[in-house]
Amino acid sequence: MTAVTEPDVTIDSRGATCPGPLMDLIGKVKSLDPGTVVELQTSERNSTTDVPEWLEKAGHDLLEIEERDDHWNIYLEVD
Amino acid sequence: MHRIAIVGGGTGGTVLANRLASELRRELEAGEVEVRLITADPNHVYKPTFLYVPFGEKTVDDATRPIEELVDRRVTLTVDEVTGVDTERNRLSFADRTTSLHYDQLVLATGATLAPETVPGLAEGGHHFYGPDGAERLRDELADFTEGHLVLSVVGVPHMCPAAPVEFTLMVDDWLRERGRREAVDITYTYPINRAHGLESIADWATDLFAERDINLETFFNVDEVDPDAELIETVEGDELGYDLLVAIPPHRGSDLVTDAGLGEDGWVDVDRHTLEATAADDVYAIGDVADVPTSKAGSVAHYEAGVVADRLASRARGETPTATYDGKTVCFLEAGMDEATFIEFAYGEEPYVREPSKPLHWAKLGYNESYWLTARGLL
Numbered sequence: 001m002t003a004v005t006e007p008d009v010t011i012d013s014r015g016a017t018c019p020g021p022l023m024d025l026i027g028k029v030k031s032l033d034p035g036t037v038v039e040l041q042t043s044e045r046n047s048t049t050d051v052p053e054w055l056e057k058a059g060h061d062l063l064e065i066e067e068r069d070d071h072w073n074i075y076l077e078v079d
Numbered sequence: 080m081h082r083i084a085i086v087g088g089g090t091g092g093t094v095l096a097n098r099l100a101s102e103l104r105r106e107l108e109a110g111e112v113e114v115r116l117i118t119a120d121p122n123h124v125y126k127p128t129f130l131y132v133p134f135g136e137k138t139v140d141d142a143t144r145p146i147e148e149l150v151d152r153r154v155t156l157t158v159d160e161v162t163g164v165d166t167e168r169n170r171l172s173f174a175d176r177t178t179s180l181h182y183d184q185l186v187l188a189t190g191a192t193l194a195p196e197t198v199p200g201l202a203e204g205g206h207h208f209y210g211p212d213g214a215e216r217l218r219d220e221l222a223d224f225t226e227g228h229l230v231l232s233v234v235g236v237p238h239m240c241p242a243a244p245v246e247f248t249l250m251v252d253d254w255l256r257e258r259g260r261r262e263a264v265d266i267t268y269t270y271p272i273n274r275a276h277g278l279e280s281i282a283d284w285a286t287d288l289f290a291e292r293d294i295n296l297e298t299f300f301n302v303d304e305v306d307p308d309a310e311l312i313e314t315v316e317g318d319e320l321g322y323d324l325l326v327a328i329p330p331h332r333g334s335d336l337v338t339d340a341g342l343g344e345d346g347w348v349d350v351d352r353h354t355l356e357a358t359a360a361d362d363v364y365a366i367g368d369v370a371d372v373p374t375s376k377a378g379s380v381a382h383y384e385a386g387v388v389a390d391r392l393a394s395r396a397r398g399e400t401p402t403a404t405y406d407g408k409t410v411c412f413l414e415a416g417m418d419e420a421t422f423i424e425f426a427y428g429e430e431p432y433v434r435e436p437s438k439p440l441h442w443a444k445l446g447y448n449e450s451y452w453l454t455a456r457g458l459l
Contacts, residue, residue: 016373017373018277019236019271019272019277020373022272023236023237023271023272026271026301026315029315030303030315050272050273053273053299054272054273054299054316057299057316058299058315058316058317059316059317
């Protein structure tokens, strides 16, 4: 995994319950160019498994999952 | 005079107005309080009826009654379109007049709007049962559909009545079996995430039933566009699925009124999930589909929220501190075929338990649908 410090796009889905964060991500990724680095902020633990599973299915690259005090930052690169 | 304005005449707005008429009876009769319900549609529509229209069991007329027949006479009813909310000056503006209306407390209950146009080809290629015209067109299409591939695709999340897509799929399976056509029809159900429904217990229940009834399940299926000529769905994930009859749950959006007033993105009002007070403005509440709370966009939610907000508004009107709160209570009947149903209830953070489907629960659902008009009047 690669350490990501400056994403191109940040999606703040903290506070949203499943599947909110994943749906926020899917809705946004559609409009992004290949190579865009996205940071998804989520306080829903299920996102840490659901999001990587979707990225694999949709062909995007998971870069890093970073655990913070009250949420996770999931970094990915749009394919 | 203390003025309470409610915008929207669906389940939430109508139940709330009638509850307030009861709770503030004395203040209303003394002329100390005004409860005004403002709705652009002179008819009240009970949307769950539309699920039965494609199967010929209900008509669009069954879903509709004039709102003036449902609202307590102590409520001031205004049929007009609110076009602007000024939360700084506590004023509403209207489409067909230059005057504006002052409120002391405002409740937005403007519901959800279908947005099929946000997915290319969907409006042309897909049918739905989420509105009167769509339900009638689907009824006509289904009546002539005797063979081929029927796809039920949940395109937009969140959407009204999260149970309805599963219900429709199980109902159409049963309906085709009753007509001896099931062998000639393939059925596929698609959902955007990695299971059949947002709630895990519903997803598990539906997945087992789909397997028993030979219904195909496609997950992580996010529709990118529909090609109506080729009868083909293309997904964000790079998949393609052909169809002969596409029944799609269209994307939903909230209200432009909300976005323009700075009360929430995508037209959903950001609220405290317990008090239902808007986070971006004082004296503003939201209930029903337009309120962004972590539970279903369902009539029961609007109903329970209306009860809580009626208490809070009445307390404020009397100069008291409101204490009533909403715990996320949600109750849904789910049809599991044409003559059996189950029933779930849950609150914030709870996973519902899905009971074994039965005929009595199916009849209980139909009975509730008939008694809904008492609910709208605030009696149930």
